[in-house]
Every structure is written in structure tokens, then in C-alpha cells.
Amino acid sequence: xxxxxxxxxxxxxxxxxxxxxxxxxxxxxxxxxxxxxxxxxxxxxxxxxxxxxxxxxxxxxxxxxxxxxxxxxxxxxxxxxxxxxxxxxxxxxxxxxxxxxxxxxxxxxxxxxxxxxxxxxxxxxxxxxxxxxxxxxxxxxxxxxxxxxxxxxxxxxxxxxxxxxxxxxxxxxxxxxxxxxxxxxxxxxxxxxxxxxxxxxxxxxxxxxxxxxxxxxxxxxxxxxxxxxxxxxxxxxxxxxxxxxxxxxxxxxxxxxxxxxxxxxxxxxxxxxxxxxxxxxxxxxxxxxxxxxxxxxxxxxxxxxxxxxxxxxxxxxxxxxxxxxxxxxxxxxxxxxxxxxxxxxxxxxxxxxxxxxxxxxxxxxxxxxxxxxxxxxxxxxxxxxxxxxxxxxxxxxxxxxxxxxxxxxxxxxxxxxxxxxxxxxxxxxxxxxxxxxxxxxxxxxxxxxxxxxxx
Amino acid sequence: xxxxxxxxxxxxxxxxxxxxxxxxxxxxxxxxxxxxxxxxxxxxxxxxxxxxxxxxxxxxxxxxxxxxxxxxxxxxxxxxxxxxxxxxxxxxxxxxxxxxxxxxxxxxxxxxxxxxxxxxxxxxxxxxxxxxxxxxxxxxxxxxxxxxxxxxxxxxxxxxxxxxxxxxxxxxxxxxxxxxxxxxxxxxxxxxxxxxxxxxxxxxxxxxxxxxxxxxxxxxxxxxxxxxxxxxxxxxxxxxxxxxxxxxxxxxxxxxxxxxxxxxxxxxxxxxxxxxxxxxxxxxxxxxxxxxx
Numbered sequence: 047x048x049x050x051x052x053x054x055x056x057x058x059x060x061x062x063x064x065x066x067x068x069x070x071x072x073x074x075x076x077x078x079x080x081x082x083x084x085x086x087x088x089x090x091x092x093x094x095x096x097x098x099x100x101x102x103x104x105x106x107x108x109x110x111x112x113x114x115x116x117x118x119x120x121x122x123x124x125x126x127x128x129x130x131x132x133x134x135x136x137x138x139x140x141x142x143x144x145x146x147x148x149x150x151x152x153x154x155x156x157x158x159x160x161x162x163x164x165x166x167x168x169x170x171x172x173x174x175x176x177x178x179x180x181x182x183x184x185x186x187x188x189x190x191x192x193x194x195x196x197x198x199x200x201x202x203x204x205x206x207x208x209x210x211x212x213x214x215x216x217x218x219x220x221x222x223x224x225x226x227x228x229x230x231x232x233x234x235x236x237x238x239x240x241x242x243x244x245x246x247x248x249x250x251x252x253x254x255x256x257x258x259x260x261x262x263x264x265x266x267x268x269x270x271x272x273x274x275x276x277x278x279x280x281x282x283x284x285x286x287x288x289x290x291x292x293x294x295x296x297x298x299x300x301x302x303x304x305x306x307x308x309x310x311x312x313x314x315x316x317x318x319x320x321x322x323x324x325x326x327x328x329x330x331x332x333x334x335x336x337x338x339x340x341x342x343x344x345x346x347x348x349x350x351x352x353x354x355x356x357x358x359x360x361x362x363x364x365x366x367x368x369x370x371x372x373x374x375x376x377x378x379x380x381x382x383x384x385x386x387x388x389x390x391x392x393x394x395x396x397x398x399x400x401x402x403x404x405x406x407x408x409x410x411x412x413x414x415x416x417x418x419x420x421x422x423x424x425x426x427x428x429x430x431x432x433x434x435x436x437x438x439x440x441x442x443x444x445x446x447x448x449x450x451x452x453x454x455x456x457x458x459x460x461x462x463x464x465x466x467x468x469x470x471x472x473x474x475x476x477x478x479x480x481x482x483x484x485x486x487x488x489x490x491x492x493x494x495x496x497x498x499x500x501x
Numbered sequence: 502x503x504x505x506x507x508x509x510x511x512x513x514x515x516x517x518x519x520x521x522x523x524x525x526x527x528x529x530x531x532x533x534x535x536x537x538x539x540x541x542x543x544x545x546x547x548x549x550x551x552x553x554x555x556x557x558x559x560x561x562x563x564x565x566x567x568x569x570x571x572x573x574x575x576x577x578x579x580x581x582x583x584x585x586x587x588x589x590x591x592x593x594x595x596x597x598x599x600x601x602x603x604x605x606x607x608x609x610x611x612x613x614x615x616x617x618x619x620x621x622x623x624x625x626x627x628x629x630x631x632x633x634x635x636x637x638x639x640x641x642x643x644x645x646x647x648x649x650x651x652x653x654x655x656x657x658x659x660x661x662x663x664x665x666x667x668x669x670x671x672x673x674x675x676x677x678x679x680x681x682x683x684x685x686x687x688x689x690x691x692x693x694x695x696x697x698x699x700x701x702x703x704x705x706x707x708x709x710x711x712x713x714x715x716x717x718x719x720x721x722x723x724x725x726x727x728x729x730x731x732x733x734x735x736x737x738x739x740x741x742x743x744x745x746x747x748x749x750x751x752x753x754x755x756x757x758x759x760x761x762x763x764x765x766x767x768x769x770x771x772x773x774x775x776x777x778x779x780x781x782x783x784x785x786x787x788x789x790x791x792x793x794x
Contacts, residue, residue: 144758144761145758148758148763151545152765169761172543172761172762173544173761173762175544175546175762176543176545176546178545265653265741266740266742314653314742316650316738316739316742317738317739317741318739320630320631320652324630324632328632330631330632461761464760464761465760468760471743473743474743475741475742475743475745479654479655479742479743480655480743490564493564497563
């Protein structure tokens with residue numbers, strides 16, 4: 047009898063919880079702009095499209111960075127189209143979006159995709175080559191492409207067709223802890239426009255005096271090679287082939303990194319979360335060199351307010367170094383039935399039409415709320431970009447970054463960017479831990495990369 | 502129709518839906534994957550390779566696949582024996598009739614395997630981080646002078662994975678042994694006692710032989726599980742440093758979804774190789790464990 051009663055109660059509990067689920071689903075459709083609610087919706091059913099003809103859906107992945115930018119764009123576009131709504135479906139990381147495209151394309155069923163996706167630039171070209179049907183081009187969008195930055199558009203333009211609207215510039219910054227530098231008798235000017243050798247010398251002193259590393263990177267996804275080479279105007283690829291062992295600049299960069307790591311100047315974190323959580327936010331380092339999208343990560347530590355400053359990177363020759371890394375753009379998927387609305391929305395906001403008078407809600411709010419630095423030339427003239435940032439000791443870092451953007455050299459890109467990155471990261475670890483010589487390690491990296499590319 | 506025929510027809514009728522479902526859901530994908538393993542190319546450009554065995558011969562030259570295989574077998578050789586021996590010893594201890602709070606101990610040891618694979622990996626990761634719990638404790642005890650980068654060095658990273666695996670799976674295997682031990686008549690032990698056998702002898706000559714079927718089963722399951730090891734490699738070490746801890750499944754995943762558009766032909770081929778390895782090892786195990794000779 048007891049058992050019967052118990053099972054009855056269980057069934058009852060299940061029934062109530064199901065009813066509760068049902069009602070929460072209907073409730074969440076009312077609050078379409080609420081990011082949290084829409085995530086739930088996206089996870090529960092593949093309801094990625096809205097029937098309402100003024101609503102667009104979009105995948106994005108960073109609550110602190112690109113999602114505030116999209117919310118700013120929605121607000122901006124409502125000025126010209128008051129009924130417009132943007133449903134942001136939060137993904138946990140950028141690879142979720144890549145997987146969504148892969149799965150939809152492999153299944154031949156694009157109905158699981160939202161209207162627009164935020165997509166990593168380095169990956170886009172191979173996704174167009176391999177899944178051409180997954181995208182709609184935006185060539186006939188009403189926007190001034192020339193104002194969006196040539197280096198940035200080189201990622202999202204395939205065979206002369208524009209596919210994407212840039213969200214953030216990937217321009218690299220070198221951020222230093224000025225308080226720690228001062229402790230060792232240096233200022234920010236002492237680390238600007240120096241050679242990597244000089245950097246090593248300063249770094250050794252910083253480690254000896256403060257126990258902090260002057261540079262850090264994710265050891266597995268090591269972006270340093272790409273950025274340090276770009277500063278010199280050199281790529282890891284030449285005519286579509288790996289350019290490693292015969293690339294003198296690359297060999298110098300490689301040897302520099304080996305020395306930096308051996309001298310305790312460079313800390314190699316185990317993976318990305320170790321890099322952001324332990325190295326940067328755990329106060330293990332006095333310097334960070336990466337795309338400017340790393341700023342929100344740095345700013346998360348309130349106690350370091352006013353202690354950071356940014357400048358350009360060292361180079362092999364001692365001139366000031368400019369590089370770019372990462373960044374993403376917005377792309378319209380094959381599943382979007384409201385392509386005209388999507389193009390108009392993107393052209394108006396991120397395409398820079400609303401910024402033509404030098405003031406844009408999209409870019410200004412994206413910067414204020416998420417720290418997203420756009421590539422749109424017209425938007426960079428706004429007052430918001432010229433303001434000092436309290437966290438960085440009132441340095442006008444955004445204006446500085448826009449300035450850096452102008453100097454970034456364009457280098458040869460490849461579909462195998464990430465494979466090259468992994469191969470070189472492995473080579474570095476092999477020298478540091480497994481007793482390889484630099485030549486052996488680089489040769490193996492080149493062989494592996496060629497193998498990966500099927501050459 | 503005779504009654505026998507009717508019964509036969511009814512039997513088939515009941516079997517049909519399940520059979521059809523198994524074919525569609527399990528066998529069809531397996532066959533599809535096998536066909537895919539002969540194809541090469543990415544995305545919509547995928548086509549049959551020339552020669553057909555291209556993906557399989559490619560594997561023989563793939564340095565990272567070989568590394569992943571070495572790593573996986575290292576985990577297998579080190580972890581499985583330690584774990585099974587620990588499990589059997591714990592089971593023996595907890596099977597003691599005079600032990601108090603038996604239920605509590607059993608639950609405590611079984612509990613790790615109720616946690617999710619991802620969450621326990623992440624907890625181990627934070628414990629073994631450069632500024633994590635283990636380093637802090639060792640520092641405060643004065644055993645080390647500088648934080649050790651456990652997950653950033655190949656040998657220690659592998660050790661952490663093995664420790665994590667033992668923590669997670671020992672309790673799981675112990676439960677099987679406990680069940681096996683319950684099936685051994687207590688009178689057998691009493692008889693051994695009367696014959697003057699000590700504890701160690703009883704363990705080797707009674708417990709282990711009578712547990713043989715359970716040992717074979719747990720060994721096959723552990724080997725199977727270790728060859729398909731994925732979560733620990735992905736979540737604890739991300740396969741690093743320099744692919745020194747990557748497992749076969751992790752490499753297969755990386756090739757399919759890790760770095761942009763995946764080479765599904767190649768990954769299918771690798772999956773089939775793992776499948777064959779599991780089959781061969783299970784077969785050897787069954788032969789070794791077979792008592793009918």
C-alpha cells in the first residue's frame with residue numbers, strides 16, 4: 047500500500063513539473079529580448095526562427111562582449127523600424143556556432159539555423175568553400191563597404207562577394223601592469239618600441255623582483271607566432287603552402303619564444319581557461335598581448351583598476367609592432383527568409399549607415415557596454431571613442447586602438463590557420479619539455495602541417 | 502494456421518518494431534559511417550577516395566594519431582590494473598560481515614561515479630591548476646618551493662588523468678565485485694577456515710577464482726571504456742601540452758569538429774580502427790577468462 051502511495055505521489059510530482067515546464071515556455075515567448083529566456087527556448091526546441099516578420103534571430107556567444115553589441119544594434123535599428131526585434135540566442139562558445147553550421151550542412155537541413163550567426167573570421171572562408179549553400183551573400187546591401195576596414199573585410203569577402211558585416215576589430219594590444227613595471231624601475235615608455243631581446247631583459251628583472259611573468263599565452267592555442275609574424279609583415283603560409291623551416295623571420299620568432307619561456311618571461315598556460323582565469327585574472331602576469339577583445343577579461347579584476355596601460359608590441363627590429371588577432375563578423379544564413387530585413391538591419395547598424403553623421407548608437411553602446419571596438423571608420427570619430435578609460439588609468443585606449451588598426455599589415459591568410467597555430471604551439475612545447483632542438487621541432491611542425499593539409 | 506505457427510507469427514509481430522528501430526537507429530548509421538570511411542574531402546566536396554583505403558593508409562603516417570594511441574594504451578596499462586585491484590580489495594573489505602557503517606562506506610566509495618564526467622574533470626582541473634588547491638597545500642606544507650604546473654607538463658598531466666580515472670571508476674567496479682562476493686556461499690569460507698587457510702590464501706584461492714566471471718566482465722568494460730576515453734582528455738588537459746595527453750576519441754573529435762570544417766571520412770576510418778581494437782581486446786579477454794578447457 048505504501049508503495050502505491052509513493053508511486054502515486056511521484057507521478058503527481060512529474061505531472062506538476064511538466065505543467066510547470068509548459069507554462070514557462072509560453073511565458074518566455076513574451077520576453078523575446080531577454081537573452082536568458084531565449085537561451086532556454088533555443089535549447090528546448092529548435093525554434094530558431096520567428097514567425098513575426100519584423101523579428102530576426104541571431105546566435106552569439108559572449109555575454110560580456112558581443113551580446114551587448116547586438117543589443118545596442120537592436121536599439122539603434124528601432125529608430126528607423128520601431129517594430130523591429132532581435133532575438134539573441136546565446137551559445138556557450140564560438141565553436142557551438144561552427145558545429146551548428148556543420149551539423150545543418152551535413153544533414154542537408156538548414157532549418158535548424160537562425161537568420162544571422164556571429165562567426166569567427168578565421169574560420170569563415172573554409173565554411174564558404176565547403177558549405178557554399180549555407181550562406182547568403184550581402185552584396186546588394188545598402189552600405190559603404192569601403193568604410194569598414196580592408197584588412198577586416200578580407201576575411202568575410204569570398205570571390206569578390208561580401209558575406210559578412212564586421213562586429214569587432216581584432217587589433218592586438220600589449221597591456222602592461224604599470225605598477226609592477228615601476229617597481230622594477232621601468233615606465234610604459236621603456237617597453238614601447240623595443241626589441242624582443244630588450245623585452246626579455248626587462249622581463250627577467252620583473253620576474254626576479256615581483257615573481258610575475260611579463261607575457262602569457264595559451265600554450266595549446268598559441269597566438270603569439272601569428273601576431274609576432276604579422277608585426278613583421280610575414281605569414282606562416284606562402285602561396286597556400288606552409289612556410290616554416292625556410293622562413294627566417296619565423297625561426298627568429300620561434301627562438302625568441304623559446305628564450306622568453308626559458309627565462310621565465312613567458313608563461314604558457316595549459317589551455318584557454320587557464321590563460322584567462324589563472325594567468326590573467328589570477329594575477330600571475332604583468333603583461334598581456336592579444337586581440338583587444340581580451341580587455342573585458344582583464345577588466346574583470348576590479349582590484350587592478352588603474353594599474354594597467356596599453357601600448358604597441360615589441361618587434362625583432364625594435365620598431366613599434368602592430369598586429370591583429372581573431373575577431374568575428376555577422377553572416378546571414380541560408381535559412382533566413384527575411385534576407386532583405388537582415389541586410390538592411392546589418393547595413394544600418396554594423397555596416398555603419400547610422401554612423402555616417404559621426405555618431406552611432408550601435409558602435410557607441412557596443413563600446414560602452416561590451417568594450418567592442420568596431421572597424422567602422424565613421425564611428426571612430428565619436429566622442430565615446432576619445433574618452434579616457436578609468437580602468438586603464440584614464441588612457442584613451444579606444445582611440446589608441448583605432449590608431450593601431452591603421453598600421454596592421456595584411457598578410458597571407460589560410461584555411462589552415464588554426465592547424466598551423468597548433469603545429470607551432472606543439473613545436474614550442476617539444477623544445478621546452480621534450481628535448482627537441484628548434485630545427486627538429488620546426489621540421490616536425492612543417493611535416494605535420496603538410497600532412498594535415500594533404501600536401 | 503496451426504497454433505504453433507500462430508505463436509510464431511505473433512512472436513515476429515512483437516519483434517518487428519524493435520528490429521526495424523534497431524536497424525534504422527543503430528545499424529544504418531554504422532553502415533553509413535563505414536561507407537564514409539572510404540571517402541575523403543570536406544563539406545560538400547566529399548567523394549570516394551582513390552585508392553579506397555586512402556584514409557586507412559593515411560592513419561599509418563599520422564604522427565598525432567599514433568601519439569593518441571600511445572597515450573590511450575598508457576592509460577589502459579597503468580590505470581586498469583590499479584583500479585581493478587583496488588576495487589577488489591575494497592570490495593573484500595566492505596564485504597566483511599562484522600564491519601559497522603557498511604552502507605555509509607559503500608555509498609562513499611560509489612559516490613564519485615554518480616558525478617558527471619565533465620564536472621568531475623573540471624573539479625580536478627581546478628584542484629591541479631598552477632594556483633589550485635593541491636599546489637597551495639603542498640606549498641603550505643613546505644614540500645615544494647614553487648607552484649608546479651601539473652597540467653602543463655606531459656608526465657604530471659598524464660598522472661593527473663590516471664588519478665582522476667581511478668577516483669572516478671574504482672567505486673563503480675567495486676559494486677560489481679560486491680555483488681559477485683554476495684554470491685559466494687559463506688560456508689566455503691568457513692570450510693577454508695577449518696582447513697587452516699589464512700586470509701591471504703582465502704583471497705587468492707577462493708575469492709579470486711570464484712569472482713573470475715566478474716573480473717572478466719569488469720576488465721572488458723574498463724578496457725572498452727578506456728579506449729573510448731574522451732571527457733578527461735578534453736576537459737582536464739585539452740589534450741595538451743603538445744598533444745601529450747590526447748586520447749584517440751579526443752583526436753577523432755578534433756578532426757571532426759575541432760578546427761573548422763571536419764574531415765568526416767578520415768574520422769570515420771579512425772573510429773572503425775578503435776572499434777576493431779575494442780573487439781580484439783575483448784575477444785582476447787574472453788579467451789583468457791574462459792574456464793572451459
